[in-house]
Amino acid sequence: MxxxxxxxxxxxxxxxxxxxxxxxxxxxxATVYTAVDERLERTVALKIIHPAQVRDAAGQAFSLDRFTDEAKTIARLTHPNVVAVYDQGTHAGLPYLVMEYVRGRTLRDILAERRRLSPVEALALMEQVLSALGAAHRAGLVHRDVKPENVLVAEAPSGGGQNLVDAVAKVADFGLARAVEASADDPSGGQLMATVAYVAPELVTDGHADPRSDVYSAGIVLFEMLTGRVPYDGERPVEVAWQHVDRDVPPPSRIVAGLPPVLDELVASATRRSPGARPTDAGALLSAVQAARESVTQNTNAATQLLRPVAQDTVVVNHVVPSERPSWARLPGAQPAPRSRRRSAAPAAPVGLLEQLKQRYQRTMADPRGRLALISGAVVLALLVLTGGWWLGWGRYEVTPQLMNLTQEQAEATLRAAGLQVVYGDPQFREDVPKDVVLVQDPPPGERVLRGGAVRLILSKGAERYLVPDVSGKTWDLALTDLQAEPFKFKVVKAGERYDDLIPKNTVLDTDPKAGTEVPPGTEIKVIVSKGRAPLTVPFLEGKSLAEATKTLQEMGLRVVVERVQSDKPYDVVVKQDPPNGTGVEKNAAVTLQVSDNQSLRAMPEVRNARCGDAEGLLASMGLQVEVRGVLGDKNWFKVVNQDPQPNTPVQQGQHVIIDCQLG
Structure with missing residues (x-):
């Protein structure tokens, strides 16, 4: 479907x-669409933020100003391996980005198809990914969510089939990155959670990210390209996340035998648990990847030379020239290896040096003025040592004040009074703590902090609540996807079905709670879907007699409910019906008929084909003056062939009516 x-x-x-x-x-x-720029006649990718992410400015996470600023920053990031951003704006109140449309597949799709890549292919793609990340790091951006889903791979113009060495890779989703400066200085920035399979340890422990966090995630992506799996798994995402903190990434050769040791060293270098032990940014890791690719390529070529049979006129060349690289991936000119330098032996102390020092000390102590100068110098030196020790050990520190359970304004005022700065970590939901109240402070109360230094605060976001999105009119599958999308944490059940004349089958009619209701995580959302049009259609009954309408409905298997109403219509004539004609209903459904109770005005009944005696009796019982024509003898031997007035014509008591009869 x-x-x-x-x-x-x-x-x-x-x-x-x-x-x-x-x-x-x-x-x-967000949702990504393909669109046509009708002004420039080109295909673009249009990324539109979900309505549930666009909240009012009263303390919600999304900021349109931040979205606009980031879009401008990303648009200035021009690189052949970065998905370009062309435009931004809002549509129907929803922010959007217009981006370059890349005709290709994600790296995730390729890994799903091929499971893992050859070392040369993996390194070739990783060079392009790191080239894009390096450009971002130089511009002050951190991606924070490097994973195969965000790497688009397009086949080289020359083709190449399954060989990805010449394919073009582009990194996408920089729209969710934040500037390094903004992530450190802006307390109102929204929280960005990286995918747990690739998350850096420092993002798990304290929510901090810098270029080295992208280096770690790139190392995990390289591990997956080489082995066909991620290093950690678990039943819950939080278990996977904490394995990055507690365990070292295993060497790829432990999973895939025969991988070169240089690849184990490369993955280990990029995925050190301590950020300080990793390459400083993507550019630094790129140099290591390029060197590893040269090594792997040369070893591969050398192995090929050994296996290739040597013809009679073949000349064996020991030096193998690696394949030419694109301009963006060329290594700088080879530098000669630094010569090992041996530390030269320290020159021997001059003969008699200790003796000369001893003699000078004796001369100084023998002179009173020299002795006083020496003692004064020793006292000054001791004072400097004591003062420096006090300053280094105690004087340059302040005691961190108690900030827990204070409001944001109170905590900032307290820190200003103590001469300290404040930085903010990502806020956290707490059911029992009001919004903008301090949950965590680092350093803790009573600990020492450098004068003029910063105290890191984590504020409460208050109770975790989400607005139920409006999924009416969507199919059940699409509604289920919307209700289970991040950040929602709902339990979604199909609560029932009912017939509807206008809404197609399996389309959402309503939810309980209603759309727009603010509910906590874990709330059960009951979804009512349409069964389509009911199998029976209510006929048009207004203007018919009660007897005729009742007979019609009962033959259809429907129940009749009669309501008498005052009306200018004849007695027993249907004035109104509910449901109206054309409505779909189930079998045994009730149809309410409002019937006229006007005793003074009745509808002329249908008496044709009835025995003349019976017809005369019926009409006389209605208070009508009946004239019977064409009867000679017993009236029961004759039947009515015509009547005046015609059936359903309004008649009053005492009105003259005629029935024509003939033998039969």
Whole structure:
């Protein structure tokens, strides 16, 4: 079933320029569409933030100003291995980014198909990923979510089939990155959770990220490309995340035998648990990857030379020239290896040096003025040592004040009074602590901190609540996807079905709680879906007699409920019906008929084909003056062939009516 048909954005025109043609992917924060820029006549990718992520400014996580600032920063990041950003704006209140459309597959799709890559292919793709990340790091950006899903791979123009050495890789989703300066200085920045399979240890322990966090994630991606799996797994995401903190990444050769040792060293260097032990940024790791690729390529070529049979006229060349690299991946000119230097032996102390020092000390102590100068110098030196020791050990520190359970304003005022700065970590949800109250401080109360230094605070976000999204009109599958998307933590159940004349089958009619209701995580969302149109259709009954309408409904298997109402219509004539005609209903459903109770005005009944005597009796019982024509003898031998007035014509008591009879 194609769930895209229910997407209201398909076919719409954004900003009078971008015509949405199809949906590419949907994530927890945004949906990516393909669109045509009708002004420039080119295909682009349009990324639109989900409505649930766009909250009011009263303490919510999303900031349109931050989104705009980041879009401008990313647009300035021009690199052949970075998915370019062309434009940004809002559509129907939803922020969007217009990006380069890459015709290819994600690295995740390739790994799902091939499981793992050859070392040369893995290193070739990793060089391009690190080249993109290096450009971002130089611009002050940290990606924070490097994973195969965010690496797009396009086949080289020359083709190449399954060989990815010449493929082009582009890093996407820099739209969720934050500037390094902003992540450290802006307390209102939204929380960005990296994928747990690739998350750096420092993001798990304290939420801090810098270029070395991207280096760690890139190392995990390289591990997966070489082995076909990630290093850690677990039943819950939190278990996987903490394994990055507690365990070292195993060597790839432990999973895939025969991998060169240089690859084990490369993965180990990039995935050190301590950020300080890793390469400083993606550019530093890129140099190591390029060197490793040269080594692996040369070893591969050398092995090929050994296996190739030597013909009679073949000349064996020991030196193998590696394949030419693109300009963005060329290594700098080879530098000669530094010569090992031996430390030269220290020159021998001059003969008699100790004796000369001894003699000078004796001359100084023999002179009173020299002795006083020496003692004064020793006292000054002792004072300097004591003062320096006090300053280094105690004087340059302040005692961290108690900030726990204070509001943000109170904590900032307390730190200003103590001459200290404040930095903020990512806020956390707490049911029992109001919003903007201090949950954690580092250093703790009473610990020492450098004068003028910073105290790191983590504030409460208050009780964790989410707005139930509006999924009415969507198919059950698409509604389930929306309700289970991040950051929602709902329990979604299909609570029931009911017939609906207008809504197609398996389409959401309503939810309980209603859309827009603020609920805590774990809330059960009951979804009511349509069963489509009911099997029976209510006929048009207004203007018919009660007897005729009742007979029609009962033959259909429907129940009749009669309500008498005052009306100018004849007695026993149906004035109104509920449900109206054309409505779909189930068998044994009740149909309410409002019937006229006007005793003075009745509808002329249908008496044709009835025995003349019976017809005369019926009409007389209604208070009508009946004239019978054509009867000679017993009236029961005759039947009615015509009547005046015609059936259903209003008649009053005492009105003259005629029935024509003939033998039969």
């Amino acid at each position: 194609n769930t895209q048909t229910a997407d209201p954005l398909l076919g719409s025109l954004v900003d009078g320029r971008y015509r949405i043609r199809g949906r590419v992917a949907r994530g927890g924060m």
